[in-house]
Amino acid sequence: MKRSYTKFLTITVAISLSLLIFIVPYAASIEYSLRGNFGKGHDLTNYLWIFRQDGFLSHLTLSLELGLFAGLLNLLIMVPTTTFLHLSLQRYKPIVDFICILPLMIPVVSLAVGAEYAMPQAIQNSQSELIFFYVILALPFTFRVLDSSLSSIPLKTLVEASRSLGASWFATILRVIVPAAKGGISSAFFLSFALAIGEFTITSLLHWDTFTTWTVDISQQNVLGSIALSTFTFIFAVVLLVSIALFASRRKNKFQQIEETT
Amino acid sequence: MSSRSKNGSELVIEGLSRTFGTVRALDEFSLRIAPGELVCLLGPSGCGKTTALRIVAGLEKADSGSVTIDGEDLLAKDASHRDIGMVFQSYSLFPNMSVAENIAYGLRVRKKSKEKIIKRVREMLELVSLESKIDAFPHQLSGGQQQRVALARALAIEPRVLLLDEPLSALDAQVRTQIRDEIRRIQIASGTTTLFVTHDQEEAMAISDRVGVMLNGNLEQIDTPNSLYNKPRTPFAASFVGVTIRIPAIAQSKDEVLVLNHILDISSHAPSLKKGTEVTALVRPESISMEKSAKGSAIITKSFLGAMTRIGVDVGLPELIYAEMSSREARKFDTGDKVELTISSDSVMVSNV
Numbered sequence: 001m002k003r004s005y006t007k008f009l010t011i012t013v014a015i016s017l018s019l020l021i022f023i024v025p026y027a028a029s030i031e032y033s034l035r036g037n038f039g040k041g042h043d044l045t046n047y048l049w050i051f052r053q054d055g056f057l058s059h060l061t062l063s064l065e066l067g068l069f070a071g072l073l074n075l076l077i078m079v080p081t082t083t084f085l086h087l088s089l090q091r092y093k094p095i096v097d098f099i100c101i102l103p104l105m106i107p108v109v110s111l112a113v114g115a116e117y118a119m120p121q122a123i124q125n126s127q128s129e130l131i132f133f134y135v136i137l138a139l140p141f142t143f144r145v146l147d148s149s150l151s152s153i154p155l156k157t158l159v160e161a162s163r164s165l166g167a168s169w170f171a172t173i174l175r176v177i178v179p180a181a182k183g184g185i186s187s188a189f190f191l192s193f194a195l196a197i198g199e200f201t202i203t204s205l206l207h208w209d210t211f212t213t214w215t216v217d218i219s220q221q222n223v224l225g226s227i228a229l230s231t232f233t234f235i236f237a238v239v240l241l242v243s244i245a246l247f248a249s250r251r252k253n254k255f256q257q258i259e260e261t262t
Numbered sequence: 263m264s265s266r267s268k269n270g271s272e273l274v275i276e277g278l279s280r281t282f283g284t285v286r287a288l289d290e291f292s293l294r295i296a297p298g299e300l301v302c303l304l305g306p307s308g309c310g311k312t313t314a315l316r317i318v319a320g321l322e323k324a325d326s327g328s329v330t331i332d333g334e335d336l337l338a339k340d341a342s343h344r345d346i347g348m349v350f351q352s353y354s355l356f357p358n359m360s361v362a363e364n365i366a367y368g369l370r371v372r373k374k375s376k377e378k379i380i381k382r383v384r385e386m387l388e389l390v391s392l393e394s395k396i397d398a399f400p401h402q403l404s405g406g407q408q409q410r411v412a413l414a415r416a417l418a419i420e421p422r423v424l425l426l427d428e429p430l431s432a433l434d435a436q437v438r439t440q441i442r443d444e445i446r447r448i449q450i451a452s453g454t455t456t457l458f459v460t461h462d463q464e465e466a467m468a469i470s471d472r473v474g475v476m477l478n479g480n481l482e483q484i485d486t487p488n489s490l491y492n493k494p495r496t497p498f499a500a501s502f503v504g505v506t507i508r509i510p511a512i513a514q515s516k517d518e519v520l521v522l523n524h525i526l527d528i529s530s531h532a533p534s535l536k537k538g539t540e541v542t543a544l545v546r547p548e549s550i551s552m553e554k555s556a557k558g559s560a561i562i563t564k565s566f567l568g569a570m571t572r573i574g575v576d577v578g579l580p581e582l583i584y585a586e587m588s589s590r591e592a593r594k595f596d597t598g599d600k601v602e603l604t605i606s607s608d609s610v611m612v613s614n615v
Binding site for chain 2: 180
């Protein structure tokens with residue numbers, strides 16, 4: 001009896017401490033960001049200030065677009081790559097693993113300058129070059145997530161079953177592998193997307209302007225506004241990622257749909 | 263069911279070879295399966311049976327040889343264009359799809375109309391008696407049910423040939439027998455030419471029209487289950503199919519052998535056999551009968567196996583000679599009794615080893 005009480009107490013204290021460490025800074029930020037002019041009362045003045053700033057919507061939209069394309073491009077490259085590494089190219093896995101970890105080992109400045117010069121001129125001159133950088137930066141994370149996700153399903157059997165039933169490789173990846181490894185693929189997309197939206201160093205080094213760099217610029221004008229802005233960004237990111245996750249996990253029984261319509 | 267499926271297709275494999283590194287998995291392997299026939303490839307691990315099946319399915323490449331269905335060359339075709347249904351050893355249902363969606367998959371990739379797909383899915387579910395599971399997902403089904411759905415999915419596309427790669431090995435013994443019989447019923451109902459790979463001889467004997475025993479990448483013998491059991495042509499076939507008792511014997515000529523003081527015909531001829539050569543006779547335990555005799559050998563063990571009883575007799579050899587008989591007949595004998603053994607078959611197979 002005494003032992004279970006001690007266990008309960010330990011767990012409660014541990015969870016409470018974790019929550020405190022996680023919640024207190026955000027609660028403090030929210031409280032601080034809601035302070036009115038000259039520290040009097042609490043209102044939404046600082047949040048309304050964000051939306052009045054020039055370039056808020058355009059920079060936010062741009063970052064979302066870049067994040068979306070970076071996430072999709074990452075999946076487009078890495079899902080077939082990891083699939084074939086698991087199916088028939090297993091001996092190349094250590095090489096791909098090494099290549100994917102390089103972005104963590106190479107200093108960001110070298111990566112930015114080196115990769116910039118390796119790109120065609122047309123891409124260098126376009127803001128879309130950031131998509132490629134974001135994809136490269138996300139590789140160490142997405143590769144590992146996809147690798148472990150594909151290891152947890154009977155990939156070879158599923159692919160062979162699909163192929164023997166007449167499906168092309170494209171259809172097999174789209175209809176069988178992607179849904180079967182949905183969890184890992186969603187995580188890889190979110191990691192890539194979140195990294196792209198929050199990336200500052202390379203964007204700044206290459207003199208491009210996204211929501212992150214805009215946030216840094218605008219924060220220097222208003223201390224309370226900058227706290228409101230970071231709180232807003234955090235809540236926005238959480239809501240966005242949860243929404244995408246919920247949308248991705250929603251599924252309907254297609255056969256029932258077919259039956260209902262005929 | 264289409265007429266093609268009802269009539270089945272002829273599968274012809276000729277001179278198929280495949281080497282993995284230094285291992286020759288298939289060595290000029292040839293096999294002809296008549297339309298609507300169910301042939302089992304039986305053999306120990308590594309004998310090449312699964313490689314042969316995977317080459318037919320297009321999941322493995324052959325070094326040489328040919329595979330044709332109704333005269334049409336298959337090896338040049340991609341796996342997705344062969345019109346072959348396959349059921350795998352491990353559970354292969356798509357986990358994100360319901361039973362109905364799994365069965366409909368092959369039809370959907372063939373862009374069949376919705377009405378046709380629904381009709382076919384219902385037919386298949388009826389065939390495997392799983393109508394009530396139409397909306398269930400694979401994780402909600404038992405192992406046996408999953409394999410029945412896998413079979414329905416493979417048959418839904420009306421394949422020219424059905425390939426079964428040890429489909430029962432993941433199931434427990436009781437379910438295995440039930441699904442085995444069901445596979446045979448469904449195969450007969452659909453009339454689909456079927457190649458079944460297994461290492462379980464009981465399974466192979468129970469459902470096949472013919473059984474092919476494989477060793478070292480080639481067929482040792484292919485025959486009906488009855489002939490394979492009663493007239494094995496090689497010592498390996500004899501020892502792999504059913505239980506074989508090895509009894510030391512002496513050749514009397516190239517046609518006769520002395521076993522347990524009885525002269526018997528040799529069922530397969532060994533040209534080099536000369537009179538006096540020491541050989542081993544391969545005898546089925548149920549072919550050994552016994553009678554009580556005061557001068558006979560002693561019964562050492564008596565094991566009740568249900569309908570049959572196995573009796574071990576010490577005839578002075580390093581190992582006991584085991585005889586199997588109905589438990590009713592075995593009531594006459596007890597351990598310690600003296601008996602004389604006789605071999606009730608007219609001929610035995612001999613091995614030089």
